[in-house]
Amino acid sequence: MGTACRTEVTIAGVTLKNPVMSASGTFGNGREYAELIDITRLGALVTKGVSLTPWEGNGTPRIAETPSGMLNAIGLQNPGIDVFLEREMPFLEEVRRQGVRVIVNVCGHSVEEYLGVIDRLAQAPVDLLEINVSCPNVKEGAIAFGQDPKMLEEVTRACKERAKQPVIMKLTPNVTDIRVLARAAEAGGADAISLINTLTGMKIDVEKKRFLLANRTGGLSGPAIHPVAVRMVYEAAHAVQIPVIGMGGVQSGTDALELMLAGASAVAVGTATFHEPGAMLRILDEMEKYLGRHGITDISELIGAVQG
């Protein structure tokens, strides 16, 4: 705050007052953290994944800590689009009135389910849609759409045809070549891509000889995956013309700036919030200090500006 630097960034024609946003699934729908921090400072709020009907999610334990990271296998539990619109939307509308862009994360087991949610959001005060084709923790749909370039392109096209808001496709890092998937999303008409979702992992309790997670596998997040995110954001950003939203283990302003230099137009923060509820606000402060220190007048100058 208080710097002369321009921190706005634009994604698919939507301008965010700063590039910092919550990562889907780590921030509920904003209400819970609003009790602890000033969420109106965020550039955007990305909701928990919303499906057509209520989803139960996986069994417990759903969480395991790992060195500089964590595994989760929530399984996209959510109350469904009807409850979302009725109960969460009024709160999100108020947050949006205060200058925070609202991005709704959409999940489904089938193309029809994605489209059902997208249709229900047509009249909602939502700035962008993020389509989750990358959750490693649900059995059908989700990640299957995100790992096959043909399917990804088709899902993207179907979503784009119906969506009233610009569409961000959220990609999984659990692929051999992220550039192929990034190009498929672009070919399908995506307005932007976001990456990386979590890396599939597993943890075993050696004493009990049992899996730590009920789902056996879970998604690895946290600082441990940050270098993987930087590499993949770099590769994806150089493979497509559409904007990239970078995420994966960001816990400091430096981490966020690294993703921007690699090619991200905006940055999402997830697991860091569990360690420090105000992490996003501190990260924003640290980014602004960097801009001041380097005499940068427009943060978008940094996007993809890594040299050598």
Place this chain on the structure above:
Amino acid sequence: MYEKREVTARVEKQDSLTEDIRELILETPLAEDAMPGQFVNLYCGDGARLLPRPISVCDVFSGRMKLVYRVVGAGTAELAALKAGDTVRMVGNLGNGYDPRTAFGKDVLVVGGGLGVPPMYYLSRLLHMLGLRGGAESPATLTMVLGYRDEASTFMKLAFTGFGRVVFASDDGSIGMKGTVVDAIRAENISCDVIYACGPLPMLRAVASYAREKSTDEKNIKCYVSLEERMACGIGACLGCVTKTTQPDEHSRVNNARICVEGPVFDAEMIAW
């Protein structure tokens, strides 16, 4: 109710109660409004350990909060190294806690097993105070049944003395009667209208089933249990710590309730055991 908040607490002192049980006294404003059965999230200083450690409130007194926890891994080992004057970052007060109104005029049975004993201290002390005040808010009787593995792992054994009748049980009979807390309740034929329990899941399941068994058409024994689960956020955002419920939960609209918000204290009838 006060709001949840993040604070930096100062360590007043820390003692060992057994080989692996520690008692940590923190100077924190969270002590002002913590309710029995609520918990706090303590954050590790080592950034490689990201998730907060949820610890139940054992007691509060004059701006101090007492936490009794077990050293189980690197994170709690870090907490165990805290010394007087050190600081620790924490968020509280979390969860719903026990509702003392459910004890008014009732024969109350408090059950704690192992690490489930500490939160029952604050609850028992509060119920005892309500009893001393007399009137409509006073519980009719207060009995506490505490279960431990064995004598060596016993802690806070004398702390409950004076609040009411205290009965002990242990796996090997080295303290109190040999058997489970439910064995002790049966053996002592303890009558009650309401049960508050905290401890390992098999114990809670047995206590809930005992309450159901002893309930009749004339007298329904209410049973409230405090559950635990691996957590990430602790404030209801991540949906990591859910428990299966018999009815769709009001928040989630599926048969899962968040332990950190709707709990950790649940009416045993709501849990899909």
